[in-house]
């Protein structure tokens with residue numbers, strides 16, 4: 260039985276991951292929250308709503324990592340990089356779902372994962388990962404004649420924008436079209452900003468209420484348009500995906516993987 264520890268255990272994702280780990284027959288060996296969090300000391304299962312587990316939410320990162328086979332971490336990039344560092348020191352696997360990494364932070368994650376197996380993915384759902392694959396084919400097939408625009412919608416508590424998923428969608432499309440995403444992404448249009456360039460990929464963000472997560476990539480041509488959309492109705496396929504990644508990554512060769520590897524979609 261895989262021993263899973265969860266970081267961000269009291270968060271929206273952390274709670275669902277604890278439930279998913281139990282449903283998958285894994286042992287929840289530890290649960291972490293930031294030092295000073297009001298729920299430190301409380302039973303992680305009670306907080307997640309799946310009944311007492313006898314695992315208290317802890318703020319002792321070293322002890323929790325020592326007690327697990329794999330740490331699942333849905334927090335923030337800074338916290339995840341620290342967790343990656345500790346997992347590397349203790350030779351434990353890690354699954355990271357946090358989003359909002361800068362290119363430099365992603366490079367640092369790859370460096371830190373040289374000695375341990377790690378999965379880092381902005382979206383753990385099967386559906387979104389199949390979309391990444393489809394998007395590559397559609398972009399390649401349509402070529403430069405269609406304008407690409409990406410719109411994402413999320414709840415009003417989300418801290419990063421655009422979503423990690425939207426950025427990855429932009430990267431996949433840009434790569435398929437032979438463009439550099441960091442040069443062609445356009446996050447902002449206001450005032451007399453001029454005509455749209457052929458190369459740019461527009462990125463629009465909507466925030467409100469309790470939207471779990473919605474992404475649409477528009478390929479807009481003359482007189483026709485293709486829309487590839489994914490709508491998340493609950494967080495449970497993200498949490499199940501992260502547990503699947505955790506079971507998959509333990510025992511793998513060191514290196515940084517993503518959900519395309521876990522799901523065999525490469």
Ligand SMILES: NC(=O)C1=CN([C@@H]2O[C@H](COP(=O)(O)OP(=O)(O)OC[C@H]3O[C@@H](n4cnc5c(N)ncnc54)[C@H](OP(=O)(O)O)[C@@H]3O)[C@@H](O)[C@H]2O)C=CC1
Nearest residue numbers: 267269270271272292293333334356357358381382383497
């Ligand atoms: N890859 C995927 O499939 C998905 C990724 N995400 C991403 O996961 C991340 C978390 O999302 P969500 O669960 O909604 O966010 P939440 O804010 O609900 O949860 C994050 C939790 O981490 C806690 N935390 C903060 N600092 C630390 C620390 N140093 N050690 C341990 N815990 C800490 C927070 O505590 P406090 O509130 O006190 O700061 C909070 O309880 C985001 O980046 C989001 O984009 C979300 C869904 C799917």
Ligand SMILES: O=C(O)C1=N[C@H](C(=O)O)C[C@H](O)C1
Nearest residue numbers: 358381382417422423424472
């Ligand atoms: O913060 C969220 O909630 C989500 N974040 C991920 C992202 O930024 O892509 C994935 C999902 O859409 C939910």
